[in-house]
Amino acid sequence: MTDGSRRVWRAAPGTLAAVVVFTVLAAGAVAGLAYLVYRRQGTPWIPGALALLAVLALLYAWRFGLHPRLVADDDGVHVRNPFSSRSFPWSEITLVAPGENGLVIGTDDEVAEAWCVQKSNAAIAQGRFTRADAVAHDLIDALELRDPxxxxxxxxxxxxxxxxxxxxxxxxxxxxxxxxxxxxxxxxxxxxxxxxxxxxxxxxxxxxxxxxxxxxxxxxxxxxxxxxxxxxxxxxxxxxxxxxxxxxxxxxxxxxxxxxxxxxxxxxxxxxxxxxxxxxxxxxxxxxxxxxxxxxxxxxxxxxxxxxxxxxxxxxxxxxx
CATH class of the missing domain: 3.40.630.30 (Gcn5-related N-acetyltransferase (GNAT))
Structure with missing residues (x-):
């Protein structure tokens, strides 16, 4: 990574595709069911509740599938999870490693896991090199540009x-x-x-x-x-x-x-x-x-x-x- 560059990692393409497809199908099915109920009963309350569930499903997919990301820029590493965000200056980072719930970024004082970069327990136990390891290598390489x-x-x-x-x-x-x-x-x-x-x-x-x-x-x-x-x-x-x-x-x-x-x-x-x-x-x-x-x-x-x-x-x- 060179000065002025910025890299962003999100969930693996296969994971994103699965989340989007599942959510769209679920939202479509719920919306279709809402329409059928409305046609049969004529009352808007149950179809309205089902339509709301469809919207919530889409929001869920965005928040848990598309929103989480890991960002590396000149200021440091930034972890964006569904309900929390952490930033770590390069000078304070002491740990970059795949963990059970995401890529672990740590300092002497705090640790955060980036949910978007996962490594399975089986891969950890078998010592297999995965996308999470490749991302960790990229971040450590960027760290060593600043602290050779x-x-x-x-x-x-x-x-x-x-x-x-x-x-x-x-x-x-x-x-x-x-x-x-x-x-x-x-x-x-x-x-x-x-x-x-x-x-x-x-x-x-x-x-x-x-x-x-x-x-x-x-x-x-x-x-x-x-x-x-x-x-x-x-x-x-x-x-x-x-x-x-x-x-x-x-x-x-x-x-x-x-x-x-x-x-x-x-x-x-x-x-x-x-x-x-x-x-x-x-x-x-x-x-x-x-x-x-x-x-x-x-x-x-x-x-x-x-x-x-x-x-x-x-x-x-x-x-x-």
Whole structure:
């Protein structure tokens, strides 16, 4: 989307056609019935009530079928539903994703669903790419025109926003980055990689307005090389595909997350790391993260211990002398 442009999405053409045809037929049938009653009884009251029902049917079709729309312009994204309207400035949008009742547009403070852009529950469960995903991609592309991804022109690397349909991609990246490295903690014969659970977790994060999920890619072909996810002051996930380790990609993703946490006004960042993952713990220490002594069981069986690490990301104000 370029400056001065405006895009409008309404209900899918098939849905609009079905609503219009059904309503016209229903209104015609009611009007015809009104005429027959009038011819037979000669009284205007019942035919008048039926005619009113026909008019209400047409109004219903307009309000629920033709009126709802999603508009994107230079000011932001505007959701028009049958009985409500919301507008979201581009600078405040943190979430664009298909939901159960429409395309979800969200900020840190509020969320609205655009009824006109639907994705069925079956399509969501199966991970199928639909019109709703295509609209979400268009809106995220427009968002990135105003807030471009971090890009290094020399290396051709870019840190871009994850798309709402990329849960499986994120699962593949995380699995590739961790499965072999952590096999001493999660024996493959006893505890195979929990693909379904991890994919579900990513879908939840991609629909959470408080979460930020980014993917490291090659700008030329969009090849995914790594990922980072954080919410508030918490780094939730960091991963780099095995054949791209020791090239500084993990450091770049971590530095990006820390900077975003800093820009969000948080004084300290935090994360959890597996106690038995010595290499990752050393990586974080090299970047200024320190152990706090806090422990907790990890999410997946056999639930090895995790350790809490923190890093000061914003200078604390000095006390007056």
């Amino acid at each position: 991804p971090l890009e290094d022109r020399e290396t051709g690397l870019r840190i871009r926003r994850a798309r709402p349909d990329e849960a499986r991609l994120l699962t593949r990246i995380e699995r590739a980055a961790s499965e072999e490295r952590l096999e001493h903690l999660f024996l493959p014969e006893e505890f195979p990689y929990p693909v379904r659970e991890v994919t579900t977790l990513w879908r939840q994060l991609l629909h959470d307005p408080a979460a930020r999920v980014f993917v490291l890619v090659h700008a030329d072909d969009d090849e995914a090389l790594g990922l980072v996810a954080f919410a508030g002051a918490e780094v939730l996930h960091l991963a780099v595909v095995p054949h791209r380790t020791r090239l500084g990609y993990g450091s770049a993703l971590l530095e990006f997350a820390v900077r975003q946490i800093h820009d969000g006004g948080e004084p300290e960042g935090g994360l959890w790391v597996l106690e038995g993952d010595a290499g990752t713990r050393a990586f974080y220490r090299r970047h200024g993260w320190t152990d706090t002594g806090q422990r907790r069981p990890s999410r997946y069986p056999p639930h090895p211990e995790e350790l809490r690490m923190v890093k000061q990301v914003r200078s604390r104000p000095r006390r007056a002398a």
